Amino acid sequence: MKMISAIEFRNEKESRKSQTNDxxxxxxxxxxxxxxxxxxxxxxxxxxxxxxxxxxxxxxxxxxxxxxxxxxxxxxxxxxxxxxxxxxxxxxxxxxxxxxxxxxxxxxxxxxxxxxxxxxxxxxxxxxxxxxxxxxxxxxxxxxxxxxxxxxxxxxxxxxxxxxxxxxxxxxxxxxxxxxxxxxxxxxxxxxxxxxxxxxxxxxxxxxxxxxxxxxxxxxxxxxDMIAGPSEVCVLADDKADARFVAADLLAQAEHDERAAALCVTTSESFAEKLAAEVMRQLDELDRVEIASRSIEDFGRVIVAESKAEALEIVNKIAPEHLQIMVENPMELLPFIRNAGAIFLGEYSPEALGDYMAGPNHTLPTSGTAAFSSPLGVYDFMKRSSIIHYSEQAFREVADDIVLLAEAERLTGHANSIRIRKGVFE
Amino acid sequence: MKMISAIEFRNEKESRKSQTNDxxxxxxxxxxxxxxxxxxxxxxxxxxxxxxxxxxxxxxxxxxxxxxxxxxxxxxxxxxxxxxxxxxxxxxxxxxxxxxxxxxxxxxxxxxxxxxxxxxxxxxxxxxxxxxxxxxxxxxxxxxxxxxxxxxxxxxxxxxxxxxxxxxxxxxxxxxxxxxxxxxxxxxxxxxxxxxxxxxxxxxxxxxxxxxxxxxxxxxxxxxDMIAGPSEVCVLADDKADARFVAADLLAQAEHDERAAALCVTTSESFAEKLAAEVMRQLDELDRVEIASRSIEDFGRVIVAESKAEALEIVNKIAPEHLQIMVENPMELLPFIRNAGAIFLGEYSPEALGDYMAGPNHTLPTSGTAAFSSPLGVYDFMKRSSIIHYSEQAFREVADDIVLLAEAERLTGHANSIRIRKGVFE
The missing domain is CATH 3.40.50.1980 (Nitrogenase molybdenum iron protein domain)
Known part of the structure; x- marks a missing residue:
């Protein structure tokens, strides 16, 4: 599994082609x-x-x-x-x-x-x-x-x-x-x-x-709902994280699809090395070893950041579908996470828990779309209607403003529908 | 302006072509x-x-x-x-x-x-x-x-x-x-x-x-946000409604666009006749008379329903962008409205009020899409992330279920990421 710097990752990301129109x-x-x-x-x-x-x-x-x-x-x-x-x-x-x-x-x-x-x-x-x-x-x-x-x-x-x-x-x-x-x-x-x-x-x-x-x-x-692209996990880990756990989580993602992306962002180079080795070791144990190998080879990356701030910036840029925060005090980092489909905190909250049992939905925005969309939820099966009721008095207090704005938009029919209620248009 | 029955309206609606793929x-x-x-x-x-x-x-x-x-x-x-x-x-x-x-x-x-x-x-x-x-x-x-x-x-x-x-x-x-x-x-x-x-x-x-x-x-x-189609208003009126007000509101809609639809649903045939005449009378006063005439001719309809229940059914089928309820007790009908972008209650709440001044958004689902979408709102500019934190104990209580479900889906990597935390997989 490749280890790269933040800059190398940014360049790779740029060159990844977005949706093609065929x-x-x-x-x-x-x-x-x-x-x-x-x-x-x-x-x-x-x-x-x-x-x-x-x-x-x-x-x-x-x-x-x-x-x-x-x-x-x-x-x-x-x-x-x-x-x-x-x-x-x-x-x-x-x-x-x-x-x-x-x-x-x-x-x-x-x-x-x-x-x-x-x-x-x-x-x-x-x-x-x-x-x-x-x-x-x-x-x-x-x-x-x-x-x-x-x-x-x-x-x-x-x-x-x-x-x-x-x-x-x-x-x-x-x-x-x-x-x-x-x-x-x-x-x-x-x-x-x-x-x-x-x-x-x-x-x-x-x-x-x-x-x-x-x-x-x-x-x-x-x-x-949404148009799902390849799935991804991003683990934000410090040197206290258990490399065996993180590797297993990356592989759980990689087995989904050859285009799935398993990413880890860390500030610890020694952890990165341990993790890369651990991923290769566990890879052989999978039923879907071919798919997972391809995914790890093409899209699996351990990104070594210079600082915690840089690590957080990378995570927000990735806007991962699944974000696992596996650091000593995961809750402390929550306020800095702006873009992620689901945020898993701590070492006993792996993605697979969220896929089946945790409670929240596993249908999540993929491929960076967490920057502008949400997990599937009850709200996706409901819709809203605005309700407007004005009394005659309340209406009269805004009537002239409406007429003025409607006329600025050259919509005399709109203005007339106000005037007729004021009795100034027959 | 054409007066038609509920059945005639349904047939017309069927024949209106939905989005074309060109x-x-x-x-x-x-x-x-x-x-x-x-x-x-x-x-x-x-x-x-x-x-x-x-x-x-x-x-x-x-x-x-x-x-x-x-x-x-x-x-x-x-x-x-x-x-x-x-x-x-x-x-x-x-x-x-x-x-x-x-x-x-x-x-x-x-x-x-x-x-x-x-x-x-x-x-x-x-x-x-x-x-x-x-x-x-x-x-x-x-x-x-x-x-x-x-x-x-x-x-x-x-x-x-x-x-x-x-x-x-x-x-x-x-x-x-x-x-x-x-x-x-x-x-x-x-x-x-x-x-x-x-x-x-x-x-x-x-x-x-x-x-x-x-x-x-x-x-x-x-x-x-949404792909807006032609705009429409639907006024649900009884024989107590002021035909002059309703006509002005229909024309305010019609002046937008030749393809805009101005509809009135009523159970009163005498009101329908008064309204149709009033629309023609006011039409000449508009600046955008040509656009409005075309719209009224092609898509303007007064639908005479047999009963209040039928009228409500038609309204819900139309799922209008703007619904004006102009009946004696408008609030009584609110619980029966399932599909509408914005609902305007009473005779001093015309659509033009909502376009500029009432407060709710005027960007509304058009062309029947109110059956599955909502007005533009603050929620459209926010997104959600799920938060998941499990303790080790809580994790252990669901671990076996996750392994079982993951294996039913033939995802061994998922199962391994659980087993490794239980200490039953190295």
């Missing part, structure tokens, strides 16, 4: 979207045969298939899943937002009404792995928000069924409908509706390049 | 973005000459030009602007979100840290009109959120200067830099930075088709 790829994605829009279920069946090698009978997963899923998962899995669900629920309950009102003098009432988004769709990736935790992290906040119709869509396995762990998670969290469709076609179906798939107002959840691009295209037609 | 237009927008990315200020100068007919000297507006702007606006304008600013500030202060923490037993601390987005850019349209109110509605919440560098960009007038009303509004609200650039090139400059324009993390504000499309393309690289 109109040829967009054409394919758009053709899938248009096909689903015009042909509905027939298009979903055709694409599922083409991409997943499955001839779909029903697009909707039956209650029987979900019942059966319960017999296919272990009791221990179900118990851990329920424990995770309970902990995630407790945290997310705290996020619930309330409507509010304020009164002002002379009969003014202003406020903000908060209401759930009515229908939401969750995308859950399929393929070789299964992600029941993705179901928990998307469905729980949606249900707490009060979403009345929560749909989930995921590609079928080669046997035409949906992974049982995912199905069990869906029922446990109250998902209302599960569809066996993946890829851009699933996003199009949720955005526009088909005979089997009910149109939703918002789509959340991670996915491959087709899914991400389709979400970008249907954005505006429906809301989307 | 890849030829995208190619043009993308070429502008790429050109600005590679050539910086030179590209901005070239496009400003091409699109605005202006040879730019400095891209940044000088302090002297802003000083001069104060001498070009009336004292009355400045006074009304300050009054509006004060009222908008009072409302938006209520939106400020706070960081929070909760303790759980055995040494667990969880929370959410709320921090401002560091650098934000506001787009303000130029052209023939000037929109100082757009400056207020974007800059005030950004500054309350704590944005440290707030930039504004707007196309220059034909004399190479920026409209003085807009400049005065920018200084009053504490905008840190004003650029004389418009269109897709302005969005690209804010998203990627040039020699003169500092890269931001988020872009807000309305604009023409180029601006909207460029925002869609840079989305992901930076955050954006």
């Amino acid at each position: 109109l040829e790829f967009d054409k394919i994605v758009l053709s899938i979207i248009e096909e689903v829009r015009s042909k509905g279920d027939n298009a979903l069946r055709a694409y599922t045969e083409q991409f997943d090698g499955v001839l779909l009978d029903d697009i909707i997963v039956s209650d029987e298939e979900i019942d059966e899923a319960y017999s296919l998962v272990s009791t221990a899995f179900l118990a851990s899943l329920k424990k995770a669900e309970q902990r995630i629920t407790v945290y997310h309950e705290e996020q619930k937002e309330r409507s509010w009102f304020v009164q002002q003098e002379k009969g003014i009432l202003l406020g903000q009404q908060v209401t759930p988004i009515e229908r939401v769709g969750i995308y859950v990736p399929g393929g070789k792995a299964s992600y029941p935790s993705t179901v928990l992290m998307n469905a729980i906040p949606a249900k707490i928000a009060g979403v009345s119709h929560l749909a989930m869509t995921t590609p079928p396995q080669s046997d035409g069924k949906v992974n049982p762990h995912v199905l069990v998670a869906a029922r446990e969290t109250g998902v209302d409908a599960v569809y066996k469709v993946g890829g851009a076609q699933a996003i199009a179906a949720l955005a526009y509706g088909t005979e089997s798939v009910r149109k939703v107002m918002k789509i959340t959840g991670p996915g491959n390049a087709f899914v991400a691009r389709a979400k970008k295209w249907v954005f505006g037609e429906v809301a989307i | 890849l030829e237009f995208d190619k043009i927008v993308l070429s502008i973005i790429e050109e600005v990315r590679s050539k910086g200020d030179n590209a901005l100068r070239a496009y400003t000459e091409q699109f605005d007919g202006v040879l730019l000297d400095d891209i940044i507006v000088s302090d002297e030009e802003i000083d001069e702007a104060y001498s070009l606006v009336s004292t009355a304008f400045l006074a009304s602007l300050k009054k509006a600013e004060q009222r908008i500030t009072v409302y938006h202060e209520e939106q400020k979100e706070r960081s929070w923490f909760v303790q759980q037993e055995k040494g667990i601390l969880l929370g959410q840290q709320v921090t401002p987005i560091e650098r934000v850019g506001i787009y303000v349209p130029g052209g023939k009109a000037s929109y100082p109110s757009t400056v207020l509605m974007n800059a005030i919440p950004a500054k309350i959120a704590g944005v440290s560098h707030l930039a504004m960009t707007t196309p220059p007038q034909s004399d190479g200067k920026v409209n003085p009303h807009v400049l005065v509004a920018a200084r009053e609200t504490g905008v840190d830099a004003v650029y004389k650039v418009g269109g897709a090139q302005a969005i690209a400059a804010l998203a990627y930075g040039t020699e003169s324009v500092r890269k931001v993390m988020k872009i807000t504000g309305p604009g023409n088709a180029f601006v909207a499309r460029a925002k869609k393309w840079v989305f992901g690289e930076v955050a954006i």
